Amino acid sequence: MNVELKGIHKVNKILANGSIKTYxxxxxxxxxxxAKYGSPEFVTQYMALKQSASPKVKRNSIDWLITQYLESYDFKALSDASKREYKRYLTLISQKFGKAPIDIATRNDAIAAYRQWHRSMQDKQRTANYALAVLKKLMAWAVDSGNTTTNPTAQIKPIKRKGKSTRRDIIWTKDQINHFNTVAGCHVKNPFNAALLTSQRKKDIIEMTWDAYDGDTIKIRQSKTGKDVWIKVPEELKCILDGLDRTHERVFLNSLGQPWTLDGYDSSFRAAKIAAKVNGVTFHDTRGTAVTLAYIGGASFREISLMSGHSEREVEEIINTHYLNRAAAADAIDAIKKVNQAGKV
Structure with a gap:
């Protein structure tokens, strides 16, 4: 390819089998x-995409408001993970309302259109409510920044789950853990199993450093809450950690021996979950599973509180309301032990 193509973004994805594919x-x-990199078709597609990449945004439209918000302090102050999610839902908002003039889109009678859009996604409750939350944030910012005086979305309520259920009802089962651990490579399943045994969030697990582990306990400052938590390392987790190479500052590395990024781990985790045919659970559901494992293992509310970062009252409410799936929890413990005993971690 002799043509210089400026601005091309290259992403290496680690697949479930450990191989690397470049996009x-x-x-x-x-x-x-x-198109295949280096081919004439690649150049043709690149040129076509570049020409359509920067469409003109009409001033004082919702699309214009979105571009202003993306440059605001409010948006830039968000975490990287929140920025990614916001951009995703701002794209949905743009697709539906982007061309609408602000003075019409912010009239009080526009609430019907926003409510109908929100309800059209009710089969995906989390998506619907997150999209609504971002729309409300955008409109609130528009008022604060002086672009409008009214926020017609303020009175729209989120869709409630039937039976008041939450993801706290969902834990990984023994079969799901076994299937995932059988398919996933060590670099993918080690962080997963560490999360199952500590109730820590994905970001805090994959960014954990060796100086946080003294052989008996792990100290983590939670990225979301800023809380310091001290975790007594269970035997199953000790087996994982003590078998890892310590030549790098980070505990968990990808298949290339480099620190994970959130996007990189998400991609590999998703690929392994698909290969294992595991459905209905997410990495975040390890939080609930871990609380269950600790409770069934005999940990007190105080011990779980110190581990998870919840208050003792929150721990008691969680366990009493959501996490008393004892049979599934006991099976999950057995599944992790089986992996360790088989030497597959």
């Missing part, structure tokens, strides 16, 4: 180029 995009955050 090319017209620009960072832009559309993927489907």
């Amino acid at each position: 090319y995009y017209a620009h960072r955050g832009g559309p993927r180029i489907q």
Whole structure:
């Protein structure tokens, strides 16, 4: 390929089998180029995508408001993970309302259109409510920044789950853990099993450093809450950690021996979950599973509180209301022990 193509964004994805596949995009955050790299078709697609990459945004439209918000302090102050999620839902908002003039889109009688859009996604409750939350944030910022005086979305309520259920009802079962651990490579399943045994969030697990582990306890400052938690390391987790190479500052590394990124781990975790045919649970559900494991293992509310970062009252409410799936929890403990005993971690 003799043509200089500026701005191409290259992403290396680690697949479930440990191999690496490279994807090319017209620009960072832009559309993927489907043609084979180096081919004439690749250049043709690149040029076409670049020409359509920067459409003119009409001033004082919702699309214009979104571009202003993305440059605001409010948006830039968000965590990287929140920025990614917000951009995802701002795209949905743009697709539906982007061309609408602000003075019409912020009239009080526009509430009907927003409520109908929100309810159209009710089969995916989390998506619907997150999209609504971002829309309300955008409109609130528009008022604060002086772009409008009214926020027609303020009175729209989130969709409630039937029976008041939450993801706290969901834990990983023995079969799901076994299937995942059988398919996933060590670099993917080690952080997963560590989360199952500590109730820590994905970001805090994959960014854990060796100086946080003294052989008996782990100290983590939770990225979301800022709380310091001290975790007594269970035997199953000690087996995992003591078998890892300590030549790098980070505890958990990818298949190339480099620190994980959130996007990189998400991609590999998702691929392994698909390969294992595990459905209905997410990495975040390890939080609930871990609380259950600790409770069934005999930990007190105080001990679980110190481990998870919840208050003791929250721990008691969680266990009493959501996490008393004792049979599934006991099976999950057995599944992790089986992996360790088989020497597969």
